[in-house]
Amino acid sequence: MLLAAAWKDLDAAFLTLSALMTVAVVLGAYMTALSWRTFRRTGDRAHRYLFLGMLLLTVGAVVQGFAYNILGWTLEWSQALGAVVLVAALTCFILAVR
Secondary structure, three states, X not given: OHHHHHHHHOOHHHHHHXXXXXXXXXXXXXXXXXXXXXXXXXXXXXXXXXXXXXXXXXXXXXXXXXXXXXXXXXHHHHHHHHXXXXXXXXXXXXXXXX
């Protein structure tokens, strides 16, 4: 009964965001594993940067949520952390296609 009461108190937007971020992390982990296998098979520089970019995006999403929900950072600071990680990941993607 206590669990049902706590479940009703959660905001629907928070649950939706949590579900979407979980799916994003699972898909990111899958893409990271695929890009790692491709890099190990080919040894190609482009695949290495693809792997690093996917790794940064996936780990960045987890770290951003951890900073906000567990460490108690403000939304602005956790968003800033996410933006820094996103810039680093996009830089890796640019290096992959360059």
